[in-house]
Amino acid sequence: MKKIICVILCIIFFSLNVYAVGISPSKKIYEFEPGLSEIIEFNVINHGDEVLNIEFQVIGDLEKYFSLENAAMSLEPGETKLFKTELTLPQDLDLAPGDHRNLILASELPKEIEGGTTTIGAIAAVGYVVLVKVPYEGKYLDVLIEVSEAEINHNVYFKIILESLGKQTIENANGNLKIRDEYNETLTTLTFQESNILFKEKREADVVWEEGNDRAGIYNAILDLNYDEKTKHVEKSFRIGELLINILDLNEKEVLKNRVTKLEILTQSMWNKDIISAYAELEVESEKTKSQSVDYEPWEEKNIPIYFDSADFETGTYEAKVTLFYENQTSEKIFNIEIVSPLFSLGNLLIYMIIVVVVLLAVILFVIFKKRKLFKSKNKLK
Amino acid sequence: MAKKISNNLLSVLLSFAILTSVVGILASMNILSPLTGAATSANATVNISVTSIASCTMADTHINFTALARGATNWSEATNSSGYGMVNDWHTLENDGNTNLTITVWGSEALWDSTNNDANWMARCNNTQSGTCTTTYANVPNTVGSAITVLTGLEPLDASDLASFGLNVTAPNDELTGSKSGTLTYICTTV
Numbered sequence: 001m002k003k004i005i006c007v008i009l010c011i012i013f014f015s016l017n018v019y020a021v022g023i024s025p026s027k028k029i030y031e032f033e034p035g036l037s038e039i040i041e042f043n044v045i046n047h048g049d050e051v052l053n054i055e056f057q058v059i060g061d062l063e064k065y066f067s068l069e070n071a072a073m074s075l076e077p078g079e080t081k082l083f084k085t086e087l088t089l090p091q092d093l094d095l096a097p098g099d100h101r102n103l104i105l106a107s108e109l110p111k112e113i114e115g116g117t118t119t120i121g122a123i124a125a126v127g128y129v130v131l132v133k134v135p136y137e138g139k140y141l142d143v144l145i146e147v148s149e150a151e152i153n154h155n156v157y158f159k160i161i162l163e164s165l166g167k168q169t170i171e172n173a174n175g176n177l178k179i180r181d182e183y184n185e186t187l188t189t190l191t192f193q194e195s196n197i198l199f200k201e202k203r204e205a206d207v208v209w210e211e212g213n214d215r216a217g218i219y220n221a222i223l224d225l226n227y228d229e230k231t232k233h234v235e236k237s238f239r240i241g242e243l244l245i246n247i248l249d250l251n252e253k254e255v256l257k258n259r260v261t262k263l264e265i266l267t268q269s270m271w272n273k274d275i276i277s278a279y280a281e282l283e284v285e286s287e288k289t290k291s292q293s294v295d296y297e298p299w300e301e302k303n304i305p306i307y308f309d310s311a312d313f314e315t316g317t318y319e320a321k322v323t324l325f326y327e328n329q330t331s332e333k334i335f336n337i338e339i340v341s342p343l344f345s346l347g348n349l350l351i352y353m354i355i356v357v358v359v360l361l362a363v364i365l366f367v368i369f370k371k372r373k374l375f376k377s378k379n380k381l382k
Numbered sequence: 383m384a385k386k387i388s389n390n391l392l393s394v395l396l397s398f399a400i401l402t403s404v405v406g407i408l409a410s411m412n413i414l415s416p417l418t419g420a421a422t423s424a425n426a427t428v429n430i431s432v433t434s435i436a437s438c439t440m441a442d443t444h445i446n447f448t449a450l451a452r453g454a455t456n457w458s459e460a461t462n463s464s465g466y467g468m469v470n471d472w473h474t475l476e477n478d479g480n481t482n483l484t485i486t487v488w489g490s491e492a493l494w495d496s497t498n499n500d501a502n503w504m505a506r507c508n509n510t511q512s513g514t515c516t517t518t519y520a521n522v523p524n525t526v527g528s529a530i531t532v533l534t535g536l537e538p539l540d541a542s543d544l545a546s547f548g549l550n551v552t553a554p555n556d557e558l559t560g561s562k563s564g565t566l567t568y569i570c571t572t573v
Contacts, residue, residue, distance in 0.1 A: 020439035022438075022478070023437070024434065024437075024479075027436075045437065059527050105526065105569065107567055118448075118456070118493075118551060119446050120565070121563065122442075122445075123440065123565055125568065126570050126571070128436075
């Protein structure tokens with residue numbers, strides 16, 4: 001019994017503690033030069049609520065050129081300490097052109113884990129990025145597409161960032177930016193031009209897709225760039241509008257008391273990609289019912305069945321809140337549901353009316369039959 | 383009996399009051415500028431450089447699986463046809479810095495005694511409020527240099543800074559009995 005209590009306490013203890021490590025700043029970029037020597041400094045922050053023991057290590061292709069001042073440090077809750085290291089590159093170092101990304105990792109020291117059976121703990125580590133850029137021989141353009149998220153039928157703004165990383169000046173750069181939809185069909189092609197981009201120079205070309213598109217979803221921007229007989233191909237996906245599933249209707253607005261009724265929620269995806277594992281929840285007077293999960297194809301209309309048990313409700317009209325959960329989002333709609341006694345349900349009323357009509361017809365036929373009989377017997381007497 | 387104030391004291395006080403008024407008037411007319419850094423026109427451009435902070439917090443640090451038979455598999459999901467499931471337990475990470483983060487993961491402390499085989503524990507991103515989640519299980523590497531990317535572009539804003547990660551573990555056939563523990567290190571780096 002004591003062991004079980006210990007295990008439970010350990011689980012609670014480990015669940016409540018918050019382990020957090022931060023660094024500031026988080027990145028440094030260097031242009032490569034032989035014999036480069038730099039002191040790198042950053043602050044290490046303990047955001048957590050207990051003492052944090054940190055160890056440092058460098059990973060990357062230049063790790064052997066770093067000399068760490070401290071391999072470990074301890075921080076009180078809320079404390080910040082300065083960390084220093086030196087990067088010294090040899091004079092004769094021959095590095096391949098491009099970006100050489102190295103990380104100085106600040107990791108929590110692993111803690112003793114007590115869980116009882118099979119337990120996997122997690123610790124956080126933060127990496128300080130040291131980026132060493134080695135220039136290319138000749139001409140070389142690095143290209144990055146930035147795009148703002150846009151609303152439906154609004155302009156979409158692209159920023160094409162060109163950075164010359166080759167030692168020779170780029171005389172002309174011509175770009176074709178194709179916008180493609182979910183079927184890979186090209187919706188529009190936008191163009192831009194830049195000239196005389198010097199070594200290490202960064203240029204920004206602004207390109208606008210006017211009025212965008214009228215359908216929400218994820219689109220692809222595909223850039224083919226030609227510069228001084230060289231080419232570059234870059235792709236970037238972006239969003240127009242919001243991921244949304246509309247709740248259109250509820251098929252039954254009247255349910256019988258003391259019955260489990262299958263309701264169907266009519267919904268439609270307003271998104272151009274698949275949406276998986278969506279489900280609905282029906283809430284009436286704090287009583288909640290969940291549906292099974294459903295998947296949507298782009299723009300698909302779907303009926304989600306949900307079973308409502310009216311046993312605990314009195315007859316009357318209730319607000320029924322339908323909530324749809326999907327991709328960390330929700331859609332809501334409120335309907336009125338009427339819970340009726342089986343005696344007064346619409347279906348039963350029809351049956352009652354038919355019975356009344358049949359009875360009335362029977363009475364009328366009976367009266368006619370009686371009258372005829374009386375008439376015949378009177379004639380006989382005459 | 384109240385003490386009388388001397389003329390000297392009065393003249394000192396009066397001089398001080400006059401001096402204060404004159405300095406105040408001159409300062410308000412910008413003739414004298416004792417305050418530095420004050421805006422000198424109604425419109426101004428201020429350039430502020432905010433230092434980037436890469437920071438992450440493990441909000442839920444433990445996944446507890448039930449006891450496993452040798453060769454059996456269990457995982458974080460609630461639905462599990464193998465009979466070992468219903469764990470529904472995840473590691474949760476929060477971006478509490480001010481820059482977008484890429485999250486990579488590696489096994490900093492081995493889970494099993496009998497093997498260091500990556501395939502005996504796998505990790506994936508389960509859910510994220512922002513960024514791109516890699517939702518298929520991948521082997522957990524045992525070296526930091528081979529850390530696998532599970533999430534890119536986790537944003538720092540409160541409504542979009544949380545992500546959860548799941549595990550799939552298989553007990554090796556020749557594993558010794560007893561409680562087992564391993565540690566995953568989630569590395570947060572700025573883009």
